[in-house]
Amino acid sequence: xxxxxxxxxxxxxxxxxxxxxxxxxxxxxxxxxxxxxxxxxxxxxxxxxxxxxxxxxxxxxxxxxxxxxxxxxxxxxxxxxxxxxxxxxxxxxxxxxxxxxxxxxxxxxxxxxxxxxxxxxxxxxxxxxxxxxxxxxxxxxxxxxxxxxxxxxxxxxxxxxxxxxxxxxxxxxxxxxxxxxxxxxxxxxxxxxxxxxxxxxxxxxxxxxxxxxxxxxxxxxxxxxxxxxxxxxxxxxxxxxxxxxxxxxxxx
Amino acid sequence: xxxxxxxxxxxxxxxxxxxxxxxxxxxxxxxxxxxxxxxxxxxxxxxxxxxxxxxxxxxxxxxxxxxxxxxxxxxxxxxxxxxxxxxxxxxxxxxxxxxxxxxxxxxxxxxxxxxxxxxxxxxxxxxxxxxxxxxxxxxxxxxxxxxxxxxxxxxxxxxxxxxxxxxxxxxxxxxxxxxxxxxxxxxxxxxxxxxxxxxxxxxxxxxxxxxxxxxxxxxxxxxxxxxxxxxxxxxxxxxxxxxxxxxxxxxxxxxxxxxxxxxxxxxxxxxxxxxxxxxxxxxx
Amino acid sequence: xxxxxxxxxxxxxxxxxxxxxxxxxxxxxxxxxxxxxxxxxxxxxxxxxxxxxxxxxxxxxxxxxxxxxxxxxxxxxxxxxxxxxxxxxxxxxxxxxxxxxxxxxxxxxxxxxxxxxxxxxxxxxxxxxxxxxxxxxxxxxxxxxxxxxxxxxxxxxxxxxxxxxxxxxxxxxxxxxxxxxxxxxxxxxxxxxxxxxxxxxxxxxxxxxxxxxxxxxxxxxxxxxxxxxxxxxxxxxxxxxxxxxxxxxxxxxxxxxxxxxxxxxxxxxxxxxxxxxxxxxxxxxxxxxxxxxxxxxxxxxxxxxxxx
Numbered sequence: 001x002x003x004x005x006x007x008x009x010x011x012x013x014x015x016x017x018x019x020x021x022x023x024x025x026x027x028x029x030x031x032x033x034x035x036x037x038x039x040x041x042x043x044x045x046x047x048x049x050x051x052x053x054x055x056x057x058x059x060x061x062x063x064x065x066x067x068x069x070x071x072x073x074x075x076x077x078x079x080x081x082x083x084x085x086x087x088x089x090x091x092x093x094x095x096x097x098x099x100x101x102x103x104x105x106x107x108x109x110x111x112x113x114x115x116x117x118x119x120x121x122x123x124x125x126x127x128x129x130x131x132x133x134x135x136x137x138x139x140x141x142x143x144x145x146x147x148x149x150x151x152x153x154x155x156x157x158x159x160x161x162x163x164x165x166x167x168x169x170x171x172x173x174x175x176x177x178x179x180x181x182x183x184x185x186x187x188x189x190x191x192x193x194x195x196x197x198x199x200x201x202x203x204x205x206x207x208x209x210x211x212x213x214x215x216x217x218x219x220x221x222x223x224x225x226x227x228x229x230x231x232x233x234x235x236x237x238x239x240x241x242x243x244x245x246x247x248x249x250x251x252x
Numbered sequence: 253x254x255x256x257x258x259x260x261x262x263x264x265x266x267x268x269x270x271x272x273x274x275x276x277x278x279x280x281x282x283x284x285x286x287x288x289x290x291x292x293x294x295x296x297x298x299x300x301x302x303x304x305x306x307x308x309x310x311x312x313x314x315x316x317x318x319x320x321x322x323x324x325x326x327x328x329x330x331x332x333x334x335x336x337x338x339x340x341x342x343x344x345x346x347x348x349x350x351x352x353x354x355x356x357x358x359x360x361x362x363x364x365x366x367x368x369x370x371x372x373x374x375x376x377x378x379x380x381x382x383x384x385x386x387x388x389x390x391x392x393x394x395x396x397x398x399x400x401x402x403x404x405x406x407x408x409x410x411x412x413x414x415x416x417x418x419x420x421x422x423x424x425x426x427x428x429x430x431x432x433x434x435x436x437x438x439x440x441x442x443x444x445x446x447x448x449x450x451x452x453x454x455x456x457x458x459x460x461x462x463x464x465x466x467x468x469x470x471x472x473x474x475x476x477x478x479x480x481x482x483x484x485x486x487x488x489x490x491x492x493x494x495x496x497x498x499x500x501x502x503x504x505x506x507x508x509x510x511x512x513x514x515x516x517x518x519x520x521x522x523x524x525x526x527x528x529x530x531x532x533x534x535x536x
Numbered sequence: 537x538x539x540x541x542x543x544x545x546x547x548x549x550x551x552x553x554x555x556x557x558x559x560x561x562x563x564x565x566x567x568x569x570x571x572x573x574x575x576x577x578x579x580x581x582x583x584x585x586x587x588x589x590x591x592x593x594x595x596x597x598x599x600x601x602x603x604x605x606x607x608x609x610x611x612x613x614x615x616x617x618x619x620x621x622x623x624x625x626x627x628x629x630x631x632x633x634x635x636x637x638x639x640x641x642x643x644x645x646x647x648x649x650x651x652x653x654x655x656x657x658x659x660x661x662x663x664x665x666x667x668x669x670x671x672x673x674x675x676x677x678x679x680x681x682x683x684x685x686x687x688x689x690x691x692x693x694x695x696x697x698x699x700x701x702x703x704x705x706x707x708x709x710x711x712x713x714x715x716x717x718x719x720x721x722x723x724x725x726x727x728x729x730x731x732x733x734x735x736x737x738x739x740x741x742x743x744x745x746x747x748x749x750x751x752x753x754x755x756x757x758x759x760x761x762x763x764x765x766x767x768x769x770x771x772x773x774x775x776x777x778x779x780x781x782x783x784x785x786x787x788x789x790x791x792x793x794x795x796x797x798x799x800x801x802x803x804x805x806x807x808x809x810x811x812x813x814x815x816x817x818x819x820x821x822x823x824x825x826x827x828x829x830x831x832x833x834x835x836x837x838x839x840x841x842x843x844x
Contacts, residue, residue, distance in 0.1 A: 354817030
């Protein structure tokens with residue numbers, strides 16, 4: 001079975017700094033896969049390589065068997081890989097409904113050629129459905145910028161769904177959220193996988209969330225992979241504990 | 253002949269450096285392309301026309317006054333018209349266009365459309381190897397060197413100069429260190445207009461003076477600064493001399509329009525492939 | 537105020553020259569039908585957040601292209617008019633992928649240099665273009681054998697051209713394309729993360745703006761009967777900037793209003809040309825400072841982003 005995402009020997013060098021070296025892992029369809037590591041471990045760089053913001057200086061990234069290394073971010077999105085942002089990123093002056101509608105328009109009619117091919121859109125219906133799915137239906141007419149931080153993050157996920165993704169890349173989805181918001185996001189992520197079969201790659205700092213959510217986890221430190229395994233395996237792995245020694249983490 | 257080409261090139265090159273310096277200073281510190289730069293040059297020339305040409309003041313006094321007037325107008329423009337718009341890229345730039353148009357029209361109204369000349373304050377030539385060097389251009393070049401030296405010392409050795417460098421490099425860090433960007437902008441713009449005005453004033457006896465004289469100046473400054481790197485002072489110096497020499501060579505040997513096309517072509521290539529120019533640092 | 541009222545008012549205004557039946561008015565009105573599409577073409581680029589100073593060059597390519605095709609190769613004017621526009625569009629398509637990767641101030645400088653190069657070539661290639669002395673003797677326009685001789689004919693033609701270009705860009709503005717452009721402007725990263733092909737849209741806008749400018753240039757050539765390079769230089773670009781600023785860049789109605797206001801000025805101030813520049817400079821400054829949204833903002837015209 002072809003993995004949905006295959007990262008092979010990926011390295012990224014900035015001048016003399018090796019932010020990421022020799023990272024390899026496979027992700028299966030419908031898997032929730034976590035990437036964790038201490039601060040400065042290279043998680044964000046790895047994320048950006050997969051998402052198309054950086055070209056890897058070594059190795060390659062494949063999506064369903066096809067090489068996507070170094071493709072521009074919009075091309076990657078069109079292939080069915082969505083991403084969310086660590087900071088809140090939306091069309092803040094417009095309503096939730098408008099944000100969702102626009103996302104769909106952009107995703108379906110992404111370029112001048114696609115625009116004229118995809119004329120019929122059940123646009124409004126889809127925005128409603130996604131809003132229902134993520135739980136923002138009651139806030140459709142609210143201006144995006146006025147929503148609570150957690151709600152804006154959920155909106156980000158809703159917008160990303162418009163790409164009809166098979167794979168979603170999430171950059172620290174729990175960052176800046178309080179514990180109840182984290183629970184909501186965690187439930188939503190699981191719902192994305194359970195009900196839509198979307199594979200999810202999460203880069204995160206929040207241990208309890210990652211341990212509770214992910215099927216498998218990759219631990220990296222100083223740009224290099226330490227190990228890959230289930231949450232139980234990771235918790236017990238001496239090397240992982242070693243890497244985090246001195247850091248204030250609860251493995252919960 | 254080669255000596256003549258080189259001499260001519262260096263003489264004009266030095267003046268070009270002064271012309272380009274202000275332009276690059278404003279971009280480096282305020283991130284604004286000052287479309288009115290050529291008009292401040294014109295203001296300097298017009299002032300010399302008035303004080304030296306009509307009122308008979310001594311030449312250097314007229315030049316200094318011209319520079320001060322240009323600087324003062326610049327300070328007023330910066331404070332009233334530019335500062336409110338600086339947070340955004342485009343409006344600031346278009347405002348400089350508005351200033352350029354207004355200054356040009358003011359000159360048109362005051363002086364009329366035709367060009368005028370003034371008598372040369374210094375005559376005669378001297379010889380260097382096989383080249384004839386006019387005295388007036390030599391004096392201009394020497395003044396340019398003095399101005400350059402002064403500017404360089406200001407930048408490297410005075411608190412103001414160091415502050416300007418800090419703001420050019422990193423506005424936020426500079427403000428954390430207590431440097432008020434707004435005041436630095438005013439200083440930078442004022443110096444830029446001072447330099448432009450002085451350049452115009454020094455060149456006033458050499459070229460005809462008219463309301464449209466600023467247009468060719470900004471073209472040259474633009475090419476020099478892109479070549480040297482927007483915001484780079486050493487780049488402006490290098491670029492100015494290079495352009496001066498190349499122009500001199502081409503003017504003696506070839507067709508001037510082709511040279512212009514080539515310079516803009518170079519600008520195009522630089523912006524596409526190496527926007528920081530020969531010596532600039534990456535613009536955020 | 538609803539935009540359609542303004543458009544209606546302009547349509548009514550368009551009829552005035554026939555009522556007055558004055559050659560002078562027809563001339564101003566015809567010049568307006570050239571400047572409005574040009575201003576709109578610049579506005580299209582502004583919609584994607586870029587100030588393009590290449591519009592003059594495209595106008596020139598279309599103008600010289602159309603004129604020379606008819607004069608040297610005997611191509612029927614209607615065909616050469618459209619071909620001139622196509623030449624400009626093709627040039628835009630060729631350079632677009634390179635140019636449009638550059639943004640902001642550098643893009644302005646880039647298009648400025650490009651415009652200068654084209655202009656210098658027009659000046660220097662004397663055997664082709666007649667250089668600065670001008671290209672004379674451009675024949676009168678004719679469609680299917682009917683020669684346009686009266687000025688009112690040209691005005692009618694210009695009106696059709698203006699109506700079409702305004703109509704197309706108005707439709708774009710109100711459509712999903714307009715929303716995509718807005719999205720790109722507001723937050724390019726998000727838009728691209730949703731699959732929005734930023735560079736493709738930018739190239740499309742650039743090419744369309746070149747096409748319109750090119751046809752405007754061709755029409756200009758046939759109307760005036762002669763072409764000089766300085767018609768396509770910085771002066772025209774400044775006019776277009778002033779029109780867009782005063783009219784307001786947010787909607788395509790803006791440059792239309794701006795053009796209607798600005799075009800009569802040189803004619804009205806023929807005696808006092810110097811004052812024209814002064815008015816330009818001051819109004820540009822005033823609007824930039826105090827009325828950033830231009831007339832469109834002042835009149836509070838409803839914009840494409842507004843939903844009922």
